[in-house]
Amino acid sequence: MRPGTTVRWRRRVGRWRRAGCAALITGAVVFPLSGAARPQIPAPAPAVLAAPTAATLEETYAANRANAERAARMAADHGDHDRAAADRSLADRSRRLLAFDGRGAGLVIEVLGDLARADRVAVLVPGSDTGIDTYGRFRAAALALHRQLVAEAPAGTRTAVVAWLGYATPGTVSTTVVTTDRADGAAPGLRDLVADLRRVTGPDTRLSLLCHSYGSVVCARAAHGLAVSDIALVGSPGTGSDTAAGLHTEARIWAGRGADDWVEHVPHVGVGLFGTTVGFGTDPVSPDFGARVFDAGDGGHSDYFDTGSRSLTNLARIVLGQTTEVTHG
CATH class of the missing domain: 1.10.287 (Helix Hairpins)
Structure with missing residues (x-):
């Protein structure tokens, strides 16, 4: 095999995979697809608790x-x-669960770090196909972010990460992943979480939302007037808004996409269809959107929180308020 052949082949396969994933998502608009319904697993109702302090x-x-x-x-x-x-x-x-619901796909809100004493708190919002059965990979991202924050925080700055699986995420290949319906339903819960965090931490703690994939649509629907300092859209298919200003928030809006992320090939359109809007409009990393674009490196759609990656480094800097050190894409 000639030198470089393996690398070229991997890149070609990567392009096919990205294009294939984009085609599947786009095709879900016209040809609704869904997997076989998972048998209902019995579970108790969530614990009835007062709002945390x-x-x-x-x-x-x-x-x-x-x-x-x-x-x-x-x-x-x-x-x-x-x-x-x-x-x-x-x-x-050892687990710090702010909320748990084992019914259906399941909901989990977990804290990493000492929330009550934190000066900087990052809320990680997941995208499609995330539930209790796949929670491990989502938690791994939150753990990597927390480790990065602990390593990079200035002396005396205390940090925490909240892994917010607080909504029924859509399936990657389904009609729900190409509309804002799930995000509209999830937004009140995210707003409630921010209110809870404010009650626990106090007004001086700086909160940031890091929103991956479809999670960026959720964050956008919750953003209006939300008391957070930064919102980072990571591997976003769009937000449902044409511009960052259209999110109606005083938070700084960031956007980043890895060079090998297939979401780049998802059409950035918004079309009225069957009583809902299909697609999420302007590409968040485009100049027309108006976000602060950060360097997300060369990774793919699931690589943003990989240890040592440029994306993780920049996301940690955003959370820590080290905005002048964020490298731009």
Whole structure:
């Protein structure tokens, strides 16, 4: 094999894969696709708790861990050992769960770090196909971000990350992933989370939203007047708004996309169809949108939080308020 042949082949396969993923998403507009419905796994209703405060955080964490443990037993009795294992992991005494709901695909809000004492808090908002069964990969991104923040924070600056799986994410290949419907339904929950974080941390703590893929649509729908300092759109297909100014927020709006991210090939259009809007409009990394574009490196759609990546370095700088050190795309 000639030198460079393997590299050229990998790049060609990567282009085919990116184009194929984009075609699948675009095709979902015209040809609705959905996987077989997952059998319903029995789980208890979520714990009924008062809104958290700094004084009640540990009680909140404990109550949600106990609920996850009950969910694990019910899933095991039902014969779903994979879900039982996922629930059991969430029930571990080391986990800090602000919320847990084991029903259906599941909802989880988890804290990494000391939330009550944090000066800087990042809220990580996931995209499609994220649920309890796939939560491990989402948490891995949150852990990588937290490690980066701890390593890079100036002396005396305390940080925390909130992994917010607080909505029913759409399937990657489905009609729901190309409309704002799920995001519209999720936005109030994200706004409630920010209010809860403000209650726990106080007004001086700076909050940032890091919004991946379809999660950027959720953040955009929640952005109006939201008390956060920065909103970073990561691998975004669009927001449903034509411009950053159209989000009606005082937060700084950032956008970044990796050079190998297939979402680049998703058409940036917004079309009225069957009573809803299909597509999300202007590309967030384009000059027309008006975001601060940061360098997201050469990675693909799932690589933004890889340790050592330019995207993770820049996202940590955004959270820490080191905006002059963010490298631009």
